[in-house]
Amino acid sequence: MxxxxxxxxxxxxxxxxxxxxxxxxxxxxxxxxxxxxxAEVISERCIGCGNCVKVCSQHAKKVQTSVPYIxxxxxxxxxxxxxxxxxxxxxxxEYAYDIFVGILRKLGFDYVVxxxxxxxxxxxxYKNILSSNKHKRLITTPCPAIVSYIEKYYxxxxxNLAPVVSPMIAMAKVVLKKYGKDVKIIFIGPCIAKKNEAxxxxxxxxxxxxxxxxxxxxxxxxxxxxxxxIKPSDFDPPIPGKGIIFPIGGGLLQAADLNEDxxxxxxxxxxxxxxxxxxxxxxxxxxxxxxxxxxxCCEGCIMGPGFTTKMPKYKRHAIVSDYAKKRINxxxxxxxxxxxxxxxxxxxxxxxxxxxxxxPSTEVVKKILEKMGKNKPEDELxxxxxxxxxxxxxxxAIHKGLAESEMCLPxxxxxFKETAKELSDSYKQLENAQTALIxxxxxxxxxxxxxxxxxxxxxxxxxxxxxxxxxLDKCEKDSQMYKDxxxxxxxxxxxKKIVGGLLNFARKNKVVFKKANINELISRCIKAxxxxxxxxxxxxxxxxxxxxxxxxxxxxxxxxxxxxxxxxAMHGGGKIWIKTYYENNGIIICISDSGIxxxxxxxxxxxxxxxxxxxxxKGTGLGLAVTYGIIKMHRxxxxxxxxxxxxxxxxxxxxxxxxxxxxxxx
Numbered sequence: 001m002x003x004x005x006x007x008x009x010x011x012x013x014x015x016x017x018x019x020x021x022x023x024x025x026x027x028x029x030x031x032x033x034x035x036x037x038x039a040e041v042i043s044e045r046c047i048g049c050g051n052c053v054k055v056c057s058q059h060a061k062k063v064q065t066s067v068p069y070i071x072x073x074x075x076x077x078x079x080x081x082x083x084x085x086x087x088x089x090x091x092x093x094e095y096a097y098d099i100f101v102g103i104l105r106k107l108g109f110d111y112v113v114x115x116x117x118x119x120x121x122x123x124x125x126y127k128n129i130l131s132s133n134k135h136k137r138l139i140t141t142p143c144p145a146i147v148s149y150i151e152k153y154y155x156x157x158x159x160n161l162a163p164v165v166s167p168m169i170a171m172a173k174v175v176l177k178k179y180g181k182d183v184k185i186i187f188i189g190p191c192i193a194k195k196n197e198a199x200x201x202x203x204x205x206x207x208x209x210x211x212x213x214x215x216x217x218x219x220x221x222x223x224x225x226x227x228x229x230i231k232p233s234d235f236d237p238p239i240p241g242k243g244i245i246f247p248i249g250g251g252l253l254q255a256a257d258l259n260e261d262x263x264x265x266x267x268x269x270x271x272x273x274x275x276x277x278x279x280x281x282x283x284x285x286x287x288x289x290x291x292x293x294x295x296x297c298c299e300g301c302i303m304g305p306g307f308t309t310k311m312p313k314y315k316r317h318a319i320v321s322d323y324a325k326k327r328i329n330x331x332x333x334x335x336x337x338x339x340x341x342x343x344x345x346x347x348x349x350x351x352x353x354x355x356x357x358x359x360p361s362t363e364v365v366k367k368i369l370e371k372m373g374k375n376k377p378e379d380e381l382x383x384x385x386x387x388x389x390x391x392x393x394x395x396x397a398i399h400k401g402l403a404e405s406e407m408c409l410p411x412x413x414x415x416f417k418e419t420a421k422e423l424s425d426s427y428k429q430l431e432n433a434q435t436a437l438i439x440x441x442x443x444x445x446x447x448x449x450x451x452x453x454x455x456x457x458x459x460x461x462x463x464x465x466x467x468x469x470x471x472l473d474k475c476e477k478d479s480q481m482y483k484d485x486x487x488x489x490x491x492x493x494x495x496k497k498i499v500g501g502l503l504n505f506a507r508k509n510k511v512v513f514k515k516a517n518i519n520e521l522i523s524r525c526i527k528a529x530x531x532x533x534x535x536x537x538x539x540x541x542x543x544x545x546x547x548x549x550x551x552x553x554x555x556x557x558x559x560x561x562x563x564x565x566x567x568x569a570m571h572g573g574g575k576i577w578i579k580t581y582y583e584n585n586g587i588i589i590c591i592s593d594s595g596i597x598x599x600x601x602x603x604x605x606x607x608x609x610x611x612x613x614x615x616x617x618k619g620t621g622l623g624l625a626v627t628y629g630i631i632k633m634h635r636x637x638x639x640x641x642x643x644x645x646x647x648x649x650x651x652x653x654x655x656x657x658x659x660x661x662x663x664x665x666x
Contacts, residue, residue: 007199008043009064009192010052016060021407023052023061024387028273028297029149032387033402042402045355047148048193049297050305051273063192063305066209067218070186073209074108078184081111081175083168083207085189086119086240087247087301089323090316091213091309097323098232106225111179111236115187118171119243123255125164125346130258130292138162138292139283140252144197145297146276147350154284155352162292165348167246168194172206173344174238184208188216190247190304193297212306244324247301248317253294269294360399368395372411385409457495465492511633513549513663518580518587521552525559526578534573537563542581549663554630561623562591562655569595569653586636586661592654597644606640634659 023039024032031045032052041052041061053061074080082104092100104112122142129138141147141162150157165173172185187194187210198207211219242255249271253259258267268290270279276295283293298304302316309316360368369391374380380391386407388394397403406412468489475482519541526537566576574594581588598606607628631638642653 007064007196008041009046009048009195010041010050011062011064012038012040013060013062014038016058018058018060020057021385021387022055022057024403024407025384026051026055026273028277029153030397030402034387034404034407037404037406045152047145047152047297048191048196049145049273050192053192053305063212063214064195065215066195066211067215069209070211070215070219071222073184073186079110079180079182080108080184080186081113081179081236082109083113083115083118083171083175083185083187084235085168085187085191085247085301086114086116086244086324087190087304087316087320088188088213090247090302090311090319091190091307093309093311093319095227096232098234099227099230101235102230102233103220103225103227105233106230107219107223109186111175111183112233113171113175113236113238114240114244115167115171115189116240116243116246117238118169118174119167119246119252119255120241121170121174121243121342121344121346122164122167123243123246123252126162126252126292127256127258129162129164136160137283137290139280140164140292140294141348141350142166142246142252143296143298143301144191144193146295148193148196148353149276149297150280151350151353152355154280155354155356157280157284158350158352160283161350163347163349165346166197167243168197169206169348170344170346173346176206177344178238186211188213190298190301190306192305212304214306214308217308239327241328242324244327245321248320249296249300250294251300258292266290267292267294271296272299273297357400359396364399365392365395368398368405372405372408373414381410383409461492461495465489465496468492511551511554514552515547516550516552516555518546518548518550518589519544521556522559522578522580522589525556525563528556529560529563529567535567535570535576536574537576537578540577540579542579546580546582546587548587548659548661550634550659551630555634555659558627558630558657559589559591561627562657565623566591566593566595566653569593569597571596574652582661583658586658589657589659590654591657592652594650594652597651597653598640598642599644600642603640603642607638631657631659635663636660 017039019034019037019039021034021039024030024034028049028051029045029047031042031047032039033042034040039060050063053063084104088100089097095103101112119142126140137160139146139150139157139160139162141164144166147161150161168187168189172187175183175185185207187198187207189210190213191210192212194207195210198210245251245254250269253267253269268279268288270276270293276297279293279295282288299313300317302320303313311319369375369380372391372395374391382390386394386403386409388397388403391408394403394408398405406415468485472482472485472489475485519539522539526539563576570576570593576594577590577592579588579590579592607624628638636657636659638658639656640653641656643649643651645651
């Protein structure tokens with residue numbers, strides 16, 4: 001046999017892959033690599049079992065097809081033989097077997113033979129080997145997926161593989177001997193791994209192509225054959241015997257007249273992906289001493305990945321058994337020339353193809369686990385969501401380049417939480433920035449309007465004030481006229497203050513930055529505001545000296561505005577807390593009070609010009625708008641939190657002002 005070759009038997013349709021890791025979980029060879037969130041089959045590691053194809057609910061696994069080649073071949077001048085696997089009755093149960101053969105001849109196949117006859121020859125060879133072999137423990141080799149698994153992952157057991165070709169290869173040799181060496185041989189069966197097995201004989205091509213039952217159905221459907229016009233036909237000789245039951249678990253043993261004696265324990269038979277892995281592991285460890293391990297990758301070939309039927313296992317079993325019974329009973333021994341094929345060489349030499357990857361050190365695995373947040377043994381949930389049985393297996397697969405950390409569900413959930421939090425924080429920052437931008441645009445527009453109004457009102461207002469005071473000087477203080485003129489003067493003074501506030505609000509003076517001691521500035525502001533004795537001001541300092549580049553006059557105006565608002569919010573007295581500290585390369589000034597608080601529906605409007613929560617005549621509604629503008633000119637930020645509902649806890653308001661420590665002037 002030539003060197004081992006590996007086709008890309010299965011590929012992933014990326015648009016359909018939903019990254020559920022089912023294929024990873026069900027792949028006995030762990031030949032699935034997850035990279036960039038996509039599961040792909042590694043051809044060098046793949047054993048062709050097709051399990052990933054069977055378990056993928058999204059049909060995202062695509063098997064390499066030979067349909068175009070077969071269509072061209074049967075239209076050519078070559079003689080072409082269809083070698084049909086003995087499991088065919090379970091797939092094409094809607095046809096009588098002679099109609100099925102007739103369909104194949106209609107498609108253009110010159111010969112249609114049963115591989116079951118090759119199975120008869122193989123079974124006889126096994127019986128001969130076991131009768132003469134007294135010491136060597138053997139593993140059966142009809143299943144190419146099992147052979148490939150041992151070659152790749154248990155290379156030291158290659159010498160234990162029975163040196164017997166598969167029924168497919170045996171039948172190919174029979175066909176070439178009986179019908180000529182120029183015949184092109186097409187194997188049709190339920191097995192994907194057969195495609196790779198056919199490529200191994202590169203020095204002497206025996207099987208030209210392999211197609212599955214699924215591919216054959218595609219060819220039949222494309223040919224649009226009218227079944228009613230199909231002429232029944234029998235298989236070409238040689239006629240098989242018990243080899244027909246080969247696709248059923250334990251079929252080889254029965255065909256070879258070998259018994260799995262549970263007392264003698266000289267033969268052990270098993271099937272299925274989970275069972276065969278454990279059986280090979282125990283065989284390698286010497287946990288059982290059977291002379292022969294009869295093993296199939298699928299649960300019998302009747303459950304191969306090349307089937308399209310959804311019939312349950314034992315119904316397929318019954319169909320194949322019924323077919324075998326009828327065929328063997330009707331077999332005409334006189335017309336069967338099986339004896340002339342005893343001279344066919346059924347020997348084969350298998351070669352190791354080691355694909356094992358050395359396991360990483362304990363320290364490396366520990367670091368990988370820690371990266372996924374698994375710092376303690378109890379953090380290793382072993383939930384299997386990643387496709388690996390344990391967290392340790394997953395970590396080793398990551399080191400081997402077969403898996404990603406994101407495959408771990410708990411790790412992914414934690415990452416999603418972190419991402420969600422980051423997105424939420426970013427959204428809040430964006431929202432705040434948007435609000436600030438809207439506020440700035442609003443203030444800029446209103447500032448221009450306010451400046452124009454203030455200048456227009458200022459001159460006539462000054463004249464009103466001048467004449468009001470002149471008239472007051474001429475009136476008797478106890479007269480009604482004096483009282484009326486005094487009211488005019490007071491309200492005019494109030495209008496003057498409003499106009500002054502408008503000018504402050506609208507001004508666009510360049511900020512003059514100067515390094516200043518913030519704690520000292522706060523002390524000066526406290527002295528500048530008037531407050532009654534039942535209001536206590538508490539200063540909390542993290543540092544005696546906190547410096548920042550500021551416009552001293554403007555920041556004093558901010559602090560006085562905030563302190564005045566807090567004092568006016570505490571009619572019956574209370575406390576004001578002032579706290580200063582460094583944060584994020586800037587300074588924070590927090591002014592909190594135990595006042596009546598601001599209602600929730602008013603919080604969004606407090607920085608808007610002319611909005612006030614004070615009683616009529618008590619405020620202009622410009623103080624906080626001016627404060628906001630000054631802080632923004634300092635490239636800072638101001639936030640407010642307040643509670644006006646005693647049922648929700650202590651009432652009061654907190655203003656938090658942030659100013660960068662160092663300013664860069666434009």
